[in-house]
Amino acid sequence: MNYTLGQLRVFLKIAQTMSITKAADELHLTQPAVSIQLKNFQQQFDVPLIEIVNKKLYVTDFGKEIARSAEKILDEVHAINFRMHAHRGQLTGKLKLSVVSTGKYVAPYFVADFITSNPGIELLMDVTNKAQVVASLEKNEVDFSLVSVLPDKLRVEKVELMPNKLFVVGNGQQRFRKTPHDKSIFGSIPLIYREQGSGTRHVMEKYVLRNNLPVIKKMELTSNETVKQAVIAGLGYSIMPLIGIKNELENGQLQIIPVKGFPIKSNWYLIWLKGKPLSPVATAYLNYIKAEKDEVIAKRFGWCERY
Known part of the structure; x- marks a missing residue:
C-alpha cells in the first residue's frame, strides 16, 4: 500500500x-x-x-x-x-461556523486573518439556508452562526457585524427610469423567490406583507446564485442582498431598479447560544471579531456605501 x-x-x-x-x-x-x-x-x-x-x-x-x-x-x-x-504555545483546535447562504459573501473576510494568524486552528464552515443554520446552532453543533435574521425562538448572544441591504434587481438589458418607482411596479415585474427557510425570503415576504405589495411570484429557486443567474437570463426580477451582486452590477449584467422604500435594511450578526461555554479557540475568535470587525468592514466592504 x-x-x-x-x-x-x-x-x-x-x-x-x-x-x-x-x-x-x-x-x-x-x-x-x-x-x-x-x-x-x-x-x-x-x-x-x-x-x-x-x-x-x-x-x-x-x-x-x-x-x-x-x-x-x-x-x-x-x-x-x-x-x-x-x-509551541500556539492556539489549537477547531472553529465551527454555520453560515446562511448569502453569508458566504461575508464570512470568509471575517475569518481569513484570524485563521492565517493561528495556523493551529482548523476552520469548519457549513454554508446552508437559515433554517438549517438555526438548527445546527440549537443542537450545539457549532460555535457561532452568521445570520441576517435573528432566530425567534432561541436565546442567543450576538455581535453586530455590518449592514445588509436588499434591492430590487433586474438584468442589465431592461430599461427603467432613474427616478424611484412606487410600489405599483410590482404588479408588472414577476419576482423570483428563494426557497422556504431562506433568510432572504423571510425578509422579502415580511416586507411584501407589511407594505401590501401587489407581487407576482414567478418561480422559487434554492440558492442566491441560482436566483442571480435566472435574473441575468431575463426570467424575472428579485429582491437581492447587495453583498452578493457586486461584480454583476459593475459589469452591467444586473441593475438596481429604484423603488420607493428600498433598500430593505437589516444587519449581519455573529450569534451563539446564550450561556454556551466557549472553547479557547471560540473565545479568541470572538475577541478578534470585536477588535477587528470595523477594520475588516472598511477594507473589504467600503464599496457598499456607493449604493
Whole structure:
C-alpha cells in the first residue's frame, strides 16, 4: 500500500457527499483532480470502493470500511498537528461556523486573518439556508452562526457585524427610469423567490406583507446564485442582498431598479447560544471579531456605501 493523506482525504469526502462534484467543491479542488486521486487510490485495492449505477455514485460495503478507517487516520493526523502547535504555545483546535447562504459573501473576510494568524486552528464552515443554520446552532453543533435574521425562538448572544441591504434587481438589458418607482411596479415585474427557510425570503415576504405589495411570484429557486443567474437570463426580477451582486452590477449584467422604500435594511450578526461555554479557540475568535470587525468592514466592504 502506498496511499497518501491526500487520497484518504479525497476518498473520505467522496464517501460523505456521495458525489465527486460535491467533494471537489468542498475540498476546493477541480473535479478532474479529485477523479485522479480517486483512481490512484482505487488502484491499490482489488475490491471496488465505489460503484456507478445509472450515473449515480454508491460506496460499496468495503468502501465504507475504508472510509471509516480513513476518518480515524485523518483525525489522528489532526491531533498530532494540534499537539505540535500546542507544544509551541500556539492556539489549537477547531472553529465551527454555520453560515446562511448569502453569508458566504461575508464570512470568509471575517475569518481569513484570524485563521492565517493561528495556523493551529482548523476552520469548519457549513454554508446552508437559515433554517438549517438555526438548527445546527440549537443542537450545539457549532460555535457561532452568521445570520441576517435573528432566530425567534432561541436565546442567543450576538455581535453586530455590518449592514445588509436588499434591492430590487433586474438584468442589465431592461430599461427603467432613474427616478424611484412606487410600489405599483410590482404588479408588472414577476419576482423570483428563494426557497422556504431562506433568510432572504423571510425578509422579502415580511416586507411584501407589511407594505401590501401587489407581487407576482414567478418561480422559487434554492440558492442566491441560482436566483442571480435566472435574473441575468431575463426570467424575472428579485429582491437581492447587495453583498452578493457586486461584480454583476459593475459589469452591467444586473441593475438596481429604484423603488420607493428600498433598500430593505437589516444587519449581519455573529450569534451563539446564550450561556454556551466557549472553547479557547471560540473565545479568541470572538475577541478578534470585536477588535477587528470595523477594520475588516472598511477594507473589504467600503464599496457598499456607493449604493
